[in-house]
Amino acid sequence: MQDKIYQYLLLTGDNAMILGHRLSELCGHGPSLETDIALTNISLDLFGQTRNYFQLAGALTTDNKSEDDIAFLRMAHDYRNVLLVEQPNKDFAHVIVRQFLFDSFHILLLKELTNSNDQQIAAIAQKSLKEVTYHLDFSSEWVKRLGAGTEESHQKMQDAIDFLYPYSGELLEETPIELEMKEMGIGADLPAMKTNYYNHIHQVLEEATLVPPETSWFQSGGKKGIHSEHLGFILAELQYMQRAYPNMNW
Amino acid sequence: MKDSTENLEIEFQHKIDQGYNIEPKDWMPEKYRKTHIRQISQHAHSEIVGMLPEGNWITRAPTLRRKVALLAKVQDEAGHGLYLYSATETLGISRDELIEQLHAGKAKYSSIFNYPTLTWADIGAIGWLVDGAAIINQVMLTRTSYGPYARAMVRICKEESFHQRQGYEIMLTLCNGTEVQKQMAQDALSRWWWPSLMMFGPTDAESTHTELSMKWKIKRKSNDELRQQFIDNTVPQAGILGITIPDKDLKWNEKTGHYDFGEIDWEEFWNVVKGNGPCNKQRLDARRSAYEKGAWVREAASQYAEKQRNKEFTEAN
Ligand SMILES: [Fe+2]
C-alpha cells in the first residue's frame, strides 16, 4: 500500500521535476528579461512541488530515502514522467506549447487532488493549485499572443502544436497504479478529465487561430518507464554530481 | 554676469554637495547624463552577463535545495538587470539601444564574468567573492547622487548580501566535507581570488575617471580603498574555511591595521578588459544568440498588443 502511494507520487513528482529541469535550461537565455524571469518562476514552482512530493514519498520508504535520493539516484526506466515534459526547448514556441499542454492538464489534476483522501497529498495540491493557475494564465496568454501575432509566430506555433499535440494523450492515460489510487479516493480520475481537457485546449487554440492536428495516434511510454532518447541526456546533467561524488553532503 | 548654464551647473553641484538627489526631471550637465548612462548600463549588462557563468551549473546542481537556491539567485540577477535598465531609461535612452551597444561590443560589463565556472565549488566561490566584492561597491552606490540609481542599489544590495551568505555557506559545506570537496573549494578560491580583486578596477594611480566620480558621488572611496576593504573582510573568512588564499605576500600589517597583499597581474586584467579573457566571446555570443532567437517573439508580442488596442478602439466606438 505504502509502495503504491510512493509510485503514485513519482508519477506526479517526476512530471514537475523534468519540466522544471527543461525550463531551468532556459534561465539566462530567454527572449526577453521579462519572459526569462517568468519561466524561471515557473521552474522554481515546479521544483518546489517536486520537493514536496519527494519528501512525502521518501517518508513512505522503508530505508528512509531523502528527496535527493529519489530525485537523483534512480535509473532512467524508474522515472515516471510523461514524454511531453522531456521534449526539448527547440524554440520559444515549443516551450510555450509544451507548457500550455501540461498546465491545462496540471490544473485539472490538482483540482481533483485537493479532494484526495490522503491529507498530505490534498495539502500539496492546494498549495500548488495557486501556482499552476498562474502558469496556465501565462502559457495561455502566450499561445494567443504568438498564435495571432505575426505570420512567422503563427507558423512556428502551428509547427509546435503539430509536433507536441500527439504527446498530450499520455497525460490522461490511466496506469494500473492510477486506477487503484482513484478507486481508493487518493488519486485523480484521469479518463474523466478528458473532455474538459480537450475542450479547454481547443478553445484556446481557436482563439489563437491555431488548429489541432488531425491525429488519432498518441505517443506514450514515459509513465511506464519507456522514455524518449532525451531523458538519458537530461539525467546525465541532473545526476552528474550525485553520480560523480556519491554519498557526500552539499 | 555669468551665463545661465554656468549658474545651473553651480546650482546643480550645490545640490549634490548638500546631499540632495538628482532626479530624472532635474536639469543636469550633459556630461553627468552621459556618464550615468555609461555607468548604470554597464552595471545592468554585468547583471545580465553575470547570469551566464552561474546559470551554467543550474542543471547540474548537486541537490534540489541547492538547485532551487541557485535558480532563484540567477533570477535575482535578471531582476537587478531589469531595475538598472529602467534606471538608465530615465536618462533618455531605450533598453533596446543599450542592449545593442552591448552586443556590438561597444559597452563594457564586469570582466569577472569572462572567467569559466568549472566545478560546483565555483558557484560557492562566486557567491562569496564576486557578490561580496559587488556589495562593497554597491553599498557605496546607495548614496550616489542620481536618485533612480541610488534607489535601485538599495533594493539590489539586500539581495546581494543574501547571495554572498549563500555562497559562503556552499564553501563552508564543502570545507566541512570530504577531502575531494575541500580540494574543490581550494581550487575555486585559487582561481577566483585574483580576478575578484581586479573587480575594483585599476589602481588609483592608473584610474581615469575618479575625480569627477567623486564630485558626483558615484564614488566615495577610491578603487584601492575599496579593494583593501574587501581583502580585510575576506581573509578571516578564508581562515574559517581553512583554505589558503593564493598570495604568498598576504599578511596582517600591525601598523596600518590592514592586510598587505601581493602585486596584481595587471597585464591579465587589461587583457580580459580588451576581450581576450577565457570566455569573453562565449558570453557575448550567448547574449546575442538569446536576443536574436527571441526577435520573432518580441515582434509577435508587440504586433499582438497593437491588434488588441485596435480591437478595443473599434469596440469602444
Ligand atoms: Fe546582482
Ligand SMILES: [Fe+2]
Ligand atoms: Fe548577486
